[in-house]
Amino acid sequence: MKVLYVTAECWPFIKTGGLGDVAYALPKALKKEGVDVRVIMPKYSNIPTYLKDKFKPVAEFSVKVGWRNQYCGIESMELDGITFYFIDNEFYFKRSDQPSIYGHGDDPERFAFFTNAVLAAIEKLNFYPDVMNLNDWHTGMIPLMLKENYGHLRKYKNIKTVYTIHNLQYQGIFNKEILGNIFDLSYDHFNNGDIEFYGNVNFMKAGIVFADEVTTVSKTYAKEIQTEFYGEGLDGLLKANAYKLEGILNGIDYDLNNPATDNAIFVNFDVNCIEKKLENKKKLQEILGLEVNPDIPLVGIVSRLTSQKGLDLINYMMPEIMSENLQMVVLGTGEHQYQSMFNYYNSNFSDKLSARITFDTAFAQQIYAACDIFLMPSLYEPCGIGQMLAMRYGSIPIVRETGGLKDTVMPYNKFTGEGNGFSFANYNAHEMFFTLQKAIKLYQDKNIWNNLIINAMNTDNSWKKSAQDYIRIFKSLIS
The missing domain is CATH 3.40.50.2000 (Glycogen Phosphorylase B;)
Structure with missing residues (x-):
């Protein structure tokens, strides 16, 4: 053929x-x-x-x-x-x-x-x-x-x-x-x-x-x-x-995006040694000037900073998000209002949020490898690649149920332990925030969270x- x-x-x-x-x-x-x-x-x-x-x-x-x-x-x-x-x-x-x-x-x-x-x-x-x-x-x-x-x-x-x-x-x-x-x-x-x-x-x-x-x-x-x-x-x-x-x-290309061989990340790991993922988190916290603390969930955003990507939901809830026990790292460029928003919170909550308003492929890989949670609340998403890369590197996605996000992220089921992430249905800022709170709470139970990491990394998103x-x-x- x-x-x-x-x-x-x-x-x-x-x-x-x-x-x-x-x-x-x-x-x-x-x-x-x-x-x-x-x-x-x-x-x-x-x-x-x-x-x-x-x-x-x-x-x-x-x-x-x-x-x-x-x-x-x-x-x-x-x-x-x-x-x-x-x-x-x-x-x-x-x-x-x-x-x-x-x-x-x-x-x-x-x-x-x-x-x-x-x-x-x-x-x-x-x-x-x-x-x-x-x-x-x-x-x-x-x-x-x-x-x-x-x-x-x-x-x-x-x-x-x-x-x-x-x-x-x-x-x-x-x-x-x-x-x-x-x-x-x-x-x-x-x-x-x-x-x-x-x-x-x-x-x-x-x-x-x-x-x-x-x-x-x-x-x-x-x-x-x-x-x-x-x-x-x-x-x-x-x-x-x-x-x-x-x-x-x-x-996604499993040869290019492989936490076991990726030269861009700090420490290589795979599904059989997920504890090494924590070393990536500690190193990234240190580089970003955040408190090096494995018990604080690190939330990552790697995205074009546009309305399509759900940034207006995040903007609306940022005061509440910053009041949570979490850290956040943002990478991307896009619309001025969202660049300014993240720069503002970077300046006023530097102990909780680090924003890099640029495009950096290697740094993106480091975020995927280091983060606990990956936030992607898109208005629409034909397929999406960020959520698949996040799962490949053991970061648990939070997504809105649209397009390829709905097809790739299976919500965590507390009764069966199944699922590889979290999702919400309506394009609603509070619904997104409640889902984030749910993930933060579950993060404290390391048995549940490690099982989620394994589920995510075992998800087949290859070509x-x-x-x-x-x-x-x-x-x-x-x-």
Whole structure:
């Protein structure tokens, strides 16, 4: 089985969020299951030089963008047994004035070029996949362009498409003039509603309508996005296409995130020696200037500091939280109001809270390894990775029951001892706080808490099952 995985970002080349992690980890897991999977993405100028120096030229050709023909180069590199292809055009992907890979005024043209380049590259590489796995709005027009421009070609006509929604909030909505100007398409699919969205063109809508299968990143999120609250204006479309919509939970890379081998943490440990986790806590308390005391529960937050992540709930309850017998460490950047809030409490409760308003991958790993409790009360969460990383490192998550948080965190049951965390149902600040109080109380019973740590660390959030679910979908399409 041959799969071409198409993505706008991929770790370690470039990453802005969860998509970058998935685009590396899922193909790696598919490869282990025997799939001939290859990844294709843009060659951004800010990919680290030590990686770009290993790229090898493969092909050069022209790509049609509206009435223009634009240069396209393809370079490749092998990593972890997987071939990665990079679409090269400095006009579109070299942005030294604004290093972010998204948010440019010509984004529709940049990703129209990427769309056409990917489809043309299939012939140039002589790699005709059975399935193209497309990701988020940047690739949403590919199923339509495949049908319009390549459907008549023998080697293309049997290619199936799986379109994966990582976050429905970002849909790629642009002025309808792009259809003629950069896609050289008629207005037929716009006029009949296939890609029209309140007078604009919607890349993600195109992906949903024209892909053979649509997936998203958790079972609960697949149900939620068919409702008005979570549907971002596409709930009706998703309900109409529910027959080809499936939620497949993301995983985490167990090789990269392994407390037994992680060089970023202070003391390595595993489920058979959880007492060593305590050494990480003591060291982090010392570094942060907090009281080094194993009996005080340490609560961690590693997050983008945005409303989506439930920070308004935390903000509302911070005076009460600071009155509890706990310590808190916060890592992340985001909206000014939340950065200011954590800086305020850092200044006024320095004996209880340490906030680092930055992005630091190594420090994040140290928080996962050191904390007793991991707080993640999201308003919505398609899948979430923080709660899975926390459990991998024996930190007990407190989450709101939404999306992938609901699918991965099983609430502690005091009668059976089962469960790997704590959860609350309603988006309510007091409900979150009561759940935190419950966890703090249980923390004092070391037998219960150690059992929770073992349950959390034994939870299987690896990519293996998810990869098998994707393979099942791929096989059903090509059969």
